[in-house]
Amino acid sequence: MKSIVDLRVNAAERKGENAVLLRLAAPAEVTAECRPGQFVQVRVDGAKDTFLRRPISLHHVDRERGEVWLLVQMVGEGTRQLGRLREGDTLNLVMPLGNGFSQVETLRKAAAGADIRPLLVGGGVGVAPLYYYGAWLRTQGIEPTFLLGARSKGLLLQLEEFEALGRTFVTTEDGSYGEKGFVTQHSVLSKERFTSIHVCGPGPMMKAVARYAKAEGIACEVSLENMMACGLGACLCCVEKTVKGNVCVCTEGPVFNVNELTWS
Amino acid sequence: MADLTTNIGALTLKNPVMTASGTFGYGVEFSDFVPLEEIGGIIVKGTTLHPRQGNDYPRMAETASGMLNCVGLQNKGVDHFCEKIYPEVCGIDTNVIVNVSGSSPEDYAECAARIGALERIPAIELNISCPNVKDGGMAFGVTCEGAASVVRAVRKAYGKTLIVKLSPNVTDIVSIAKAVEAEGADAVSLINTLMGTAIDIEKRRRMLSIGTGGLSGPCVKPVALRMVWQVAHAVGIPVVGLGGISTAEDAIEFLMAGACAVEIGTANFLDPAVTVKVVRGIDAWLDAHSCKSVRDIIGVAE
Numbered sequence: 324m325k326s327i328v329d330l331r332v333n334a335a336e337r338k339g340e341n342a343v344l345l346r347l348a349a350p351a352e353v354t355a356e357c358r359p360g361q362f363v364q365v366r367v368d369g370a371k372d373t374f375l376r377r378p379i380s381l382h383h384v385d386r387e388r389g390e391v392w393l394l395v396q397m398v399g400e401g402t403r404q405l406g407r408l409r410e411g412d413t414l415n416l417v418m419p420l421g422n423g424f425s426q427v428e429t430l431r432k433a434a435a436g437a438d439i440r441p442l443l444v445g446g447g448v449g450v451a452p453l454y455y456y457g458a459w460l461r462t463q464g465i466e467p468t469f470l471l472g473a474r475s476k477g478l479l480l481q482l483e484e485f486e487a488l489g490r491t492f493v494t495t496e497d498g499s500y501g502e503k504g505f506v507t508q509h510s511v512l513s514k515e516r517f518t519s520i521h522v523c524g525p526g527p528m529m530k531a532v533a534r535y536a537k538a539e540g541i542a543c544e545v546s547l548e549n550m551m552a553c554g555l556g557a558c559l560c561c562v563e564k565t566v567k568g569n570v571c572v573c574t575e576g577p578v579f580n581v582n583e584l585t586w587s
Numbered sequence: 588m589a590d591l592t593t594n595i596g597a598l599t600l601k602n603p604v605m606t607a608s609g610t611f612g613y614g615v616e617f618s619d620f621v622p623l624e625e626i627g628g629i630i631v632k633g634t635t636l637h638p639r640q641g642n643d644y645p646r647m648a649e650t651a652s653g654m655l656n657c658v659g660l661q662n663k664g665v666d667h668f669c670e671k672i673y674p675e676v677c678g679i680d681t682n683v684i685v686n687v688s689g690s691s692p693e694d695y696a697e698c699a700a701r702i703g704a705l706e707r708i709p710a711i712e713l714n715i716s717c718p719n720v721k722d723g724g725m726a727f728g729v730t731c732e733g734a735a736s737v738v739r740a741v742r743k744a745y746g747k748t749l750i751v752k753l754s755p756n757v758t759d760i761v762s763i764a765k766a767v768e769a770e771g772a773d774a775v776s777l778i779n780t781l782m783g784t785a786i787d788i789e790k791r792r793r794m795l796s797i798g799t800g801g802l803s804g805p806c807v808k809p810v811a812l813r814m815v816w817q818v819a820h821a822v823g824i825p826v827v828g829l830g831g832i833s834t835a836e837d838a839i840e841f842l843m844a845g846a847c848a849v850e851i852g853t854a855n856f857l858d859p860a861v862t863v864k865v866v867r868g869i870d871a872w873l874d875a876h877s878c879k880s881v882r883d884i885i886g887v888a889e
Contacts, residue, residue: 324619325619325620326619326620327620327858327859327860366857371651372649372651373649374649374650374651374652374653374654374804374857375649375654375856375857376856376857417620417859549644549645550645550647551647552647552654552656552853552856553610553855553856553859554856555612555616555617555856555859556612556616557609557610557611557612557616557617557632557855557856558609558610558647558656558658558856559609559632559641559646559658559661560645560646560647560656560658561644561647562641562644562646562661563644564643564644568640569640569641569644569661574616
């Protein structure tokens with residue numbers, strides 16, 4: 324069940340050059356509803372021209388500590404205002420929203436009898452939902468592998484946290500960390516075989532990974548970030564073209580199997 | 588507790604607060620947040636005779652105190668509504684009203700007739716004011732002749748309460764209201780969105796896929812309120828007011844301007860529970876001001 328909740332900020336930490344990690348205190352009835360890949364709609368209070376809520380993916384949900392984590396890249400006035408939050412402030416959210424990443428049964432089918440080996444690919448702040456998914460996969464006895472990309476080292480987010488969760492490979496466009504280039508050029512892709520790929524990041528990156536997955540015959544799902552107004556399937560603003568026609572990313576997604584999309 | 592009941596012609600509402608078409612889905616999308624039966628009426632998303640894919644993405648741009656949209660009437664058509672949606676919504680204990688759009692008077696009339704056959708839909712809202720489709724919509728709503736031609740065709744095919752939603756993108760909205768009144772409309776609702784645009788200065792191009800969109804949100808309220816006052820003082824049929832309402836105080840302004848009921852639109856995106864808050868807020872205001880009925884304040888503003 325979705326709800327409108329006021330959550331207290333337990334901590335607000337700067338991450339990388341331009342992001343903030345918000346750890347929000349959340350009661351069990353809120354965390355119990357959440358699944359990896361889902362998102363929240365955050366009300367931005369106090370920013371002059373920020374009218375709509377901002378969709379932010381769940382970076383992590385820690386049921387034991389009673390926390391919901393949001394990783395926010397400060398790109399516009401609204402997200403910069405979120406970056407000004409301090410411990411003790413409250414944040415109003417509509418949550419949880421959207422469908423989420425694949426469940427175990429789907430991963431098992433994609434593996435077709437082989438060991439389940441999911442590769443989680445993130446670009447920029449798109450790494451955010453992959454942490455929650457990776458942590459959840461581990462609770463299911465599945466080892467995630469991460470492949471993270473950014474323009475440069477200072478824009479890599481939560482690297483130590485990902486490394487603590489599973490094998491983590493990195494590319495930067497300027498070569499300041501990991502292998503130089505794009506995620507699709509990383510050597511791990513030619514050395515190992517994965518049974519599914521789960522991507523969140525900038526559009527061109529997701530399309531490149533989707534093309535790679537298609538060429539290799541690997542199941543691939545992407546988490547889209549289309550601009551939204553309501554987040555509830557009412558305004559029909561965030562639509563993506565699919566084989567079924569225009570559908571709302573907020574309710575039918577944000578996670579789509581690439582075969583459902585009309586990407587070439 | 589004051590008496591909140593109000594009427595739109597023959598239609599009785601338990602309170603004057605309805606949802607604006609295209610901002611509340613079919614109601615069920617909001618059932619986690621709002622007891623739907625506490626809303627005076629739910630006007631569901633625009634329905635056309637044939638399915639429509641709507642316009643390409645991007646369909647939305649945020650503005651100061653509002654937003655632009657160019658959705659373009661995406662819907663699965665009236666047959667889908669009758670077969671799939673109606674069974675889901677007909678049990679909601681409030682007035683479920685269907686917003687009907689089209690690209691010719693005949694389209695409108697046929698769609699209205701199909702909806703008219705549904706027992707639990709007591710009214711339709713005729714959308715002659717969508718600014719986001721080329722083949723119809725607002726084209727009818729911006730001239731007296733166009734508006735009259737659609738209402739004339741629909742009136743012959745539809746016997747229940749007929750509300751006609753007017754466009755603000757006209758020189759004289761009063762003359763359009765009078766034209767649809769003369770053709771037998773039971774009520775008018777206003778305003779639909781105001782046509783606008785926004786430009787991405789880095790990309791040096793307009794943000795919306797079709798260039799322009801309809802502006803909604805608190806920024807349009809003064810314009811809407813002025814038009815509601817003008818129309819309510821010029822026609823004999825009931826007026827439903829909408830445009831930027833997000834609080835009980837906003838709604839009371841529209842009632843005092845002469846609206847017998849209001850619709851809440853864009854505010855649903857910011858607070859999915861806003862409708863019921865406005866209902867309770869109107870009730871509290873009436874109590875605090877010793878008004879026994881919401882009808883006591885309709886049209887009181889000089």
